[in-house]
Amino acid sequence: QSALTQPPSASGSPGQSVTISCTGTSSDVGGYNYVSWYQQHPGKAPKLMISEVSKRPSGVPDRFSGSKSGNTASLTVSGLQAEDEADYYCSSYAGSNIVFGGGTKLTVL
């Protein structure tokens, strides 16, 4: 049950695009199309942004998109806005359990 690997930090200027990676193995990310992404602002509960690799829940801006290739999933935030500054976590189904990434702090410069 090893954590998925995310870069500790990412950054971009307003209006730019940024991509955050999430690397696992064939037993989790690569083996199932059940990768999710969550946004967490300081002191708040996480919020689902992407489910099942690329599905966007109602109310999530279409600036957020997800994809997967092999054992690596990615979250892309286009047209960065100040309110996008937060921690982002990926998760994947891994058989009988769910595994999370270590989190990426996204800074809007």
Added chain:
Amino acid sequence: EVQLVESGGGLVQPGGSLKLSCAASGFTFSSYWMHWVRQAPGKGLVWVSRINTDGSSTSYADSVKGRFTISRDNAKNTLYLQMNSLRAEDTAVYYCVRGGSSSCYGWGQGTLVTVSS
């Protein structure tokens, strides 16, 4: 409006026990798998446990297996987490999460569990 309200957190000594509750409203509780996810202070999210819709199937992270027990009462729309033999490393905010068998969707606000002497 979907609401998940956790309770039962607090300060407990190492080796002690605590039972968390999560009151659900605004959705058909009995139709959803439920999860517990924790977050140690300043750290990332860690999945703890899940339970299926009727409570007949459960699974746990290796770190809590044999010490924690997840359960649910669909008549009361409530999810539980019984935590025994608590350790300092169990200190975290515990989130109740609505989901499917493979994913987490909506999160409660969390309850803080502190294990310390």
